Amino acid sequence: MSAATRLFRILAVCVLAAGLGACASNYPTRTLSNADTAIDRPIKPPSDAELLSVRIEAFDAGALPEDPNLSRGLSPEIRSAEAYYIPVQLKNTMQRSGHWGSVRVVPKGMREGEVVVSGQILESDGEILKLRIDVKDAAGVPWFGKEYESVIDSAAYRKAEQGGVDPYQNLYNRIANDVAAYRKTLKPEDNSSLRKVADLRFGTEFAPETYQAYLQRQEEAAPQGDLQRLIAFMNSGRLASTRNPTYTVARLPSEEDPIVQRVNRIRAREELLVDTLDQQYDGLARGVSGAYTQWRGSRLKEIHAIRETDRVKNEEQAKAVAIGVLGVLAGAAVASQNRGGSCYNCTTAGVAVATVAVAYAVQAAMKASEQASAEVSMHKAALEELGNSLASDVKPTVVEVEGQTVELRGTVEEKFQKWREVLKGLRDNETTPMTSTSGTPSS
Amino acid sequence: MQRILRSVLTVGLLAVALPAAAQNPGLAGAMETLRLSIDEWKREDAAYRAARGAAKISAADAQEYAGFVASLRLRVLEQCETVRRLGGEEAVRDFECVRVGPEERIAVIVAPAAVQTEEEKRAALQARLDQLEGDIDDSLQKRQQDIRQKASTVGSRASSSGTGSGTGAGGAASGGGASSAAPGSTWGPPPPEGGSKSPEGQAGAAGERPASTASTGASRPSGSAGGRSAQRQAPSDGGSDDDVVARQLREAAEKETDPVLKEKLWDEYRKYKEGKR
Numbered sequence: 125m126s127a128a129t130r131l132f133r134i135l136a137v138c139v140l141a142a143g144l145g146a147c148a149s150n151y152p153t154r155t156l157s158n159a160d161t162a163i164d165r166p167i168k169p170p171s172d173a174e175l176l177s178v179r180i181e182a183f184d185a186g187a188l189p190e191d192p193n194l195s196r197g198l199s200p201e202i203r204s205a206e207a208y209y210i211p212v213q214l215k216n217t218m219q220r221s222g223h224w225g226s227v228r229v230v231p232k233g234m235r236e237g238e239v240v241v242s243g244q245i246l247e248s249d250g251e252i253l254k255l256r257i258d259v260k261d262a263a264g265v266p267w268f269g270k271e272y273e274s275v276i277d278s279a280a281y282r283k284a285e286q287g288g289v290d291p292y293q294n295l296y297n298r299i300a301n302d303v304a305a306y307r308k309t310l311k312p313e314d315n316s317s318l319r320k321v322a323d324l325r326f327g328t329e330f331a332p333e334t335y336q337a338y339l340q341r342q343e344e345a346a347p348q349g350d351l352q353r354l355i356a357f358m359n360s361g362r363l364a365s366t367r368n369p370t371y372t373v374a375r376l377p378s379e380e381d382p383i384v385q386r387v388n389r390i391r392a393r394e395e396l397l398v399d400t401l402d403q404q405y406d407g408l409a410r411g412v413s414g415a416y417t418q419w420r421g422s423r424l425k426e427i428h429a430i431r432e433t434d435r436v437k438n439e440e441q442a443k444a445v446a447i448g449v450l451g452v453l454a455g456a457a458v459a460s461q462n463r464g465g466s467c468y469n470c471t472t473a474g475v476a477v478a479t480v481a482v483a484y485a486v487q488a489a490m491k492a493s494e495q496a497s498a499e500v501s502m503h504k505a506a507l508e509e510l511g512n513s514l515a516s517d518v519k520p521t522v523v524e525v526e527g528q529t530v531e532l533r534g535t536v537e538e539k540f541q542k543w544r545e546v547l548k549g550l551r552d553n554e555t556t557p558m559t560s561t562s563g564t565p566s567s
Numbered sequence: 568m569q570r571i572l573r574s575v576l577t578v579g580l581l582a583v584a585l586p587a588a589a590q591n592p593g594l595a596g597a598m599e600t601l602r603l604s605i606d607e608w609k610r611e612d613a614a615y616r617a618a619r620g621a622a623k624i625s626a627a628d629a630q631e632y633a634g635f636v637a638s639l640r641l642r643v644l645e646q647c648e649t650v651r652r653l654g655g656e657e658a659v660r661d662f663e664c665v666r667v668g669p670e671e672r673i674a675v676i677v678a679p680a681a682v683q684t685e686e687e688k689r690a691a692l693q694a695r696l697d698q699l700e701g702d703i704d705d706s707l708q709k710r711q712q713d714i715r716q717k718a719s720t721v722g723s724r725a726s727s728s729g730t731g732s733g734t735g736a737g738g739a740a741s742g743g744g745a746s747s748a749a750p751g752s753t754w755g756p757p758p759p760e761g762g763s764k765s766p767e768g769q770a771g772a773a774g775e776r777p778a779s780t781a782s783t784g785a786s787r788p789s790g791s792a793g794g795r796s797a798q799r800q801a802p803s804d805g806g807s808d809d810d811v812v813a814r815q816l817r818e819a820a821e822k823e824t825d826p827v828l829k830e831k832l833w834d835e836y837r838k839y840k841e842g843k844r
Contacts, residue, residue, distance in 0.1 A: 393703045543699045550692045
């Protein structure tokens, strides 16, 4: 191999090395979710007996992405706010669909509803919202578990602002439609049974001695019917069998039973507690809504700006590589005229052409890379700043509401506990044969 | 008025006796003081009720007399605790003092002469349940009031400041804008859900229930949550931090049927709790 050939190979490697950075991208482009999903509404208004109540647990905030680029500007504080904000949006969607009775957002673990929706935030960064949703009923039967994902662009934010809706409204509509679709598979008697099971399970919490006889508990169960099993499979990709206990009504208590009447009274208080907590979460969602929506839109613009910078850099580097390659090829062509030593100057000229071209290519590629790097750094700093600003904005609200929730639940549940004990005393008193006097009072 | 003067004299003597009992941890002295206090309270309570029943005293005298009876009641309750501290539960067994269990106290007043019947016990437990329900209602109503107040405060702040300036969405220099610019950051009704294909006019056409009342309005038993607290002159703190004495005073006030004495018992309750703070 001649010295000139070796030199051309080295120059070619230099050109390729200069163009290597063109492939790197900070934020890979995602496929947009363009399909609009309208909310499904009942053709005929359901009767009161058909309207099941729904409790949506505050969502699991999930983990932030491991990729430092994807997690830039995200924070646990923002996720904590989203864990309340997103369920409130879903609640509003389900409430207005007309398929349900009361729909409430409740703290995690407060599952005494007729239908319970749980969720986890898998991804949320202003462009993508990915959730895991699980739905089950008071009888312990899982309806379905499914992941939902929506990728939107700046146009979706503009459209949402004009329409006064959340940019991810389509995703909430899809979830609400799926839950409603499952409910439609229930028979009317299933609705009624679910309500009774929910009441009896609540009663068991407060007067187990009285209520246990009314509920039958099975340790293992699958969805009730074949159709429901099929829907669960289609939705989740797996058969929704579970080892969680399920409940059916063994028999019904008498409404005249004083214990039942008392439990109904405390049930009303528990619903009032749920209403109050739900109002707190409503307030939180509305309180953070403006800043949060603006953050999502601004963050998306920054991500788009980084992608655009990456694209321009890649184009510049591709041009530089093309010029370099062409220069090397041209130089090689000129040098090839020196076959048999007839044109010694041709080799020198060819090497010179290739060297100049490669030098230009390397310089152009480096310049494009430096410019892009500076711009990307600026946008990344903006992402951090946006995230820090929102985090400091929402954190006090979230901390305040969580504190108030703990305090209120603590106060009321302490009273519930005392109520249980006094109720037990009353039950003992009422089931004890009547005597005229008692020497020692119960303590 | 002679009766009141005589009672004031008795209370004065008791007040002198109390510090002696405190200095001397002799249980017998404290029990004797308690016995005198109970006798005094019962006598004056009966006299007050007789005078009220016979309409023998003016409204002003009734106020004064009721205040005196209520203060005697508080004194009895406090002396019960003094005796309990000195001699434990056993020491108060023969007095009209509340029994305090290890985890829960149940306000069953044991009359020394006539032991409670099952009916009376049941009534006392039912009263306790009612009281707990009232306490829960109070706590929840107070919280809901706070929420409404905050909503109106934020609402008025939002309406006075407009809908946000929306500065600088995007760009490195716009980082701080996210917190201040808040389009739609009001506490108004939640946004509609339908997107462009779901006009708001259709929302709630079928089966929609108001966001914050659907569950309670339909299923709550009549006259339960929210009704009781408005009927009494009870403080709004819910009694969550009541000690044994305050708890009994609260119960006495709640059960009292004479409006003047009821009001005075609540006054004593408030004064006692303020004194404790």
